Amino acid sequence: MNLNFSIIVPVYNRPKEIDELLESLTQQDFFNDFEVLIIEDGSTEKSEQIVAKYNNKLNLKYFFKENSGAGASRNFGMQKATGNYFIILDSDVLVPKSYLxxxxxxxxxxxxxxxxxxxxxxxxxxxxxxxxxYSMTSVVTTGGIRGKKKSVGKFQPRSFNLGLSKKAFQNTQGFSKMKNGEDIDLTFRLWENGFETQLIEKAFVYHKRRSTINQFFNQTFGFGTARPILNKKYPETAKITYWFPSIFIIGLDIGIIAAFFGYPQLFYLYCFYLCILFLDSLFQNKSVKVAFLSIVTSLTQFYGYGSGFLKSKFFKRFR
Incomplete structure (x- = not known):
C-alpha cells in the first residue's frame, strides 16, 4: 500500500505548543511528502500566526471552527485531509525526527x-x-498498558499518538461524542468492524501532559469516569484490572485509619510499594526530585482515576 500521511492536530488556546510541535515536524528525517492540518477548536488564543511561520517549511493547512471538543475536531480534520492514512497528535507533544x-x-x-x-x-x-x-507509563503504576511492553494484550491506541487509515475512518465515522475515553471507544468500534490495531514501539512522542497536580488529577478523574461507561457499552471488554485504582485508594484509606488505631501492617505494605516505585523512578529518571514527585503524581493518578471510576460506577445511578 502506498502510504500518504496526513497529520491531524486539534488545538484549543495553545499557540506555544503548536509552535513547538511544528518545529519538531520540520526536523523529520522523512523523505516522502506529508501534510499537517491544524484544527483550531474555537480558541480565543489563536495559532494562525504561529502556523503561518511554517508555511514555507511544511505542507500546512489551518482551519478555524466553532468549539466542539477534540474528538469532533479530529473528525473534521480527517474529513479535510487528502492523505490515505491519518496520524492524530495532541498539541502538547514533540515528535522525534525518526517518528514518521x-x-x-x-x-x-x-x-x-x-x-x-x-x-x-x-x-x-x-x-x-x-x-x-513516569506515573502514566510505568509498569509499576499502569502495568505497561500505554506502550512500555508488548505483553499488554490487544493494544488500545490513545489519541495523543494514534494512526487511522482513511478506510477505517470512513467505516467507523471516527471519534464519538464522548468527552473522555473517546479514543478507547473508537478502538472498540474498530475491532467490531474487523480492523486490527498494533503498538509501534519506535513511534513514540514526547508528551508534556498536564503541568500541575490539580490539572493531572482532573485529567485522570475524567479517565476514571469514562471506564464504567465503556464497560457498559462494550461489556465483553470489561476487566477486573480496571477496578485496581479504586481498590488501591480504598485500601490505602483503610490502612491509614487502621494505623491510627494501632494496626499499621496494611499501611506498611503501601509504604513498601511506594519505596519500590521511588527506586524504579530513580533508576529511570536519574533524579531524586523526580523520584519523590513520582510518588505524588502516582498517588494523584490513583486517587483521580479511582474516585472517578467509583463515582461513575455507583453514584451517578442514584441521581
Missing amino acids: TAVKKALETNFTDAFGGPDAAHESFTDLQKAIN
Whole structure:
C-alpha cells in the first residue's frame, strides 16, 4: 500500500505548543511528502500566526471552527485531509525526527488500519512533567498498558499518538461524542468492524501532559469516569484490572485509619510499594526530585482515576 500521511492536530488556546510541535515536524528525517492540518477548536488564543511561520517549511493547512471538543475536531480534520492514512497528535507533544520513518517502516512490514505509539519524557520537560510521564507509563503504576511492553494484550491506541487509515475512518465515522475515553471507544468500534490495531514501539512522542497536580488529577478523574461507561457499552471488554485504582485508594484509606488505631501492617505494605516505585523512578529518571514527585503524581493518578471510576460506577445511578 502506498502510504500518504496526513497529520491531524486539534488545538484549543495553545499557540506555544503548536509552535513547538511544528518545529519538531520540520526536523523529520522523512523523505516522502506529508501534510499537517491544524484544527483550531474555537480558541480565543489563536495559532494562525504561529502556523503561518511554517508555511514555507511544511505542507500546512489551518482551519478555524466553532468549539466542539477534540474528538469532533479530529473528525473534521480527517474529513479535510487528502492523505490515505491519518496520524492524530495532541498539541502538547514533540515528535522525534525518526517518528514518521518508524511509522512507515512498521506499517509496510505489518499493515494495520490503526496503530498507537508510546510517549516519553523529553529532557527539556520540568521535573513534574517527567514525574507525570513516569506515573502514566510505568509498569509499576499502569502495568505497561500505554506502550512500555508488548505483553499488554490487544493494544488500545490513545489519541495523543494514534494512526487511522482513511478506510477505517470512513467505516467507523471516527471519534464519538464522548468527552473522555473517546479514543478507547473508537478502538472498540474498530475491532467490531474487523480492523486490527498494533503498538509501534519506535513511534513514540514526547508528551508534556498536564503541568500541575490539580490539572493531572482532573485529567485522570475524567479517565476514571469514562471506564464504567465503556464497560457498559462494550461489556465483553470489561476487566477486573480496571477496578485496581479504586481498590488501591480504598485500601490505602483503610490502612491509614487502621494505623491510627494501632494496626499499621496494611499501611506498611503501601509504604513498601511506594519505596519500590521511588527506586524504579530513580533508576529511570536519574533524579531524586523526580523520584519523590513520582510518588505524588502516582498517588494523584490513583486517587483521580479511582474516585472517578467509583463515582461513575455507583453514584451517578442514584441521581
